[in-house]
Amino acid sequence: MESNLIDREHQSIYQTYKRLPIVIDRAEGARIYDIDGNSYLDFLAGIAVNALGHSHPSIIAAVEAQIKKYMHVSNYFYQEPQVRLAEKIKEKSGFSKVFFSNSGTEAMEGVIKLVRRWGFRHDKTDMIAFTGGFHGRTYGALSLMDKPLYKSDMGPFLSGMKVIEYNNTEALRAEVNRKTAALVLEFVQGEGGVVSADSQFVSAIKELRDKYNFLLVADEVQAGTGRTGKFFAFQHYDIKPDIIFMAKGIGGGLPLGAIVVSEELSGVFERGMHGTTYGGNPVACAAGLAVIDELDKGIMENAGKIGEYLYWALEDLRLKYPSKILEVRGKGLMRGLHLSFDAALLVDELLKRRIIANAASGTTLRLVPPLIIGKQEVDELLTALSESLKVI
Ligand code: PLP
Numbered sequence: 001m002e003s004n005l006i007d008r009e010h011q012s013i014y015q016t017y018k019r020l021p022i023v024i025d026r027a028e029g030a031r032i033y034d035i036d037g038n039s040y041l042d043f044l045a046g047i048a049v050n051a052l053g054h055s056h057p058s059i060i061a062a063v064e065a066q067i068k069k070y071m072h073v074s075n076y077f078y079q080e081p082q083v084r085l086a087e088k089i090k091e092k093s094g095f096s097k098v099f100f101s102n103s104g105t106e107a108m109e110g111v112i113k114l115v116r117r118w119g120f121r122h123d124k125t126d127m128i129a130f131t132g133g134f135h136g137r138t139y140g141a142l143s144l145m146d147k148p149l150y151k152s153d154m155g156p157f158l159s160g161m162k163v164i165e166y167n168n169t170e171a172l173r174a175e176v177n178r179k180t181a182a183l184v185l186e187f188v189q190g191e192g193g194v195v196s197a198d199s200q201f202v203s204a205i206k207e208l209r210d211k212y213n214f215l216l217v218a219d220e221v222q223a224g225t226g227r228t229g230k231f232f233a234f235q236h237y238d239i240k241p242d243i244i245f246m247a248k249g250i251g252g253g254l255p256l257g258a259i260v261v262s263e264e265l266s267g268v269f270e271r272g273m274h275g276t277t278y279g280g281n282p283v284a285c286a287a288g289l290a291v292i293d294e295l296d297k298g299i300m301e302n303a304g305k306i307g308e309y310l311y312w313a314l315e316d317l318r319l320k321y322p323s324k325i326l327e328v329r330g331k332g333l334m335r336g337l338h339l340s341f342d343a344a345l346l347v348d349e350l351l352k353r354r355i356i357a358n359a360a361s362g363t364t365l366r367l368v369p370p371l372i373i374g375k376q377e378v379d380e381l382l383t384a385l386s387e388s389l390k391v392i
Contacts (some may be wrong), residue, residue: 105136
């Protein structure tokens with residue numbers, strides 16, 4: 001192991017990340033290789049980013065071709081990769097307009113501005129989000145989140161923002177009123193412990209939206225781009241949001257985010273009101289087009305099918321270790337094992353067995369592999385999980 005590089009990292013990089021003790025050499029498909037030649041099976045996928053796995057030939061080809069044409073020209077110009085990707089996202093969502101950003105949190109900020117401007121015209125100011133939600137690290141996003149670690153001694157945050165209990169219909173009914181401009185939610189929470197919205201909760205949102213006319217914002221940063229077996233997680237429910245925002249998977253490993261809005265909202269920003277130098281970078285958009293092409297060729301279907309296979313395998317494991325595994329959560333290839341103990345212990349045991357996964361919300365093991373995995377990789381995971389649970 002190159003301890004020298006780890007020491008140098010400690011000396012030169014601001015210590016905000018808790019890294020795994022692995023120095024990466026290269027990565028391919030669902031495997032990561034360290035500089036000592038060890039191979040790891042990747043059930044983290046760059047934190048739910050590498051939908052097609054690592055070094056996918058279609059992404060490499062698309063990126064190479066685009067780099068040879070132009071890498072960055074700015075949003076002063078019309079650029080085909082942006083337009084083609086926006087058209088694809090419209091087709092997948094049934095929405096009307098796309099604004100490209102560079103990350104999830106940046107998309108969240110744009111959404112807040114859009115909601116506030118829409119609210120200004122409708123005499124509505126307030127936004128409501130939910131416990132366990134994660135929307136990013138910038139001030140607007142943090143104002144819609146509750147986890148103390150992310151916010152400690154950093155206030156004041158934005159006013160007019162409230163965080164109420166996820167999946168609690170009564171709390172929702174108590175807090176929503178005619179001043180509510182928007183609700184922001186993940187239909188499947190990632191960082192919050194891979195928790196899905198209850199259908200009753202979603203029905204209540206629908207009913208209250210009809211009554212109070214607020215905007216429903218779906219954070220599809222982690223659960224979108226095919227991860228749950230449908231292109232967007234909201235598509236598992238009988239509801240259509242007014243705004244979607246996405247990032248992670250859509251860039252295929254390059255920084256890219258998007259805000260996607262309904263026709264009614266397509267005129268809320270006027271020219272010059274919102275923008276970013278890099279948003280919709282043509283290389284990132286070319287990668288995004290390759291991602292969608294491959295999803296359409298059967299990878300999204302695979303996420304659904306293998307996701308089911310993984311689910312039932314994890315359920316079998318739960319029956320074997322009922323005091324250790326309390327619940328199997330999630331949809332498609334966004335799965336969580338809710339444990340009766342600190343999930344970091346299981347992460348460490350899995351790492352000893354060369355499987356990479358991480359903990360979400362303390363007691364949930366999060367499994368967000370590349371969407372290209374097959375039964376063999378799931379079986380490999382299950383063997384490692386079973387051995388790990390025996391010794392914990
Ligand atoms: N929203 C969700 C659901 C996320 O999981 C994340 C990141 O983990 C974000 C927003 C923020 O995205 P980014 O890290 O690209 O700013």
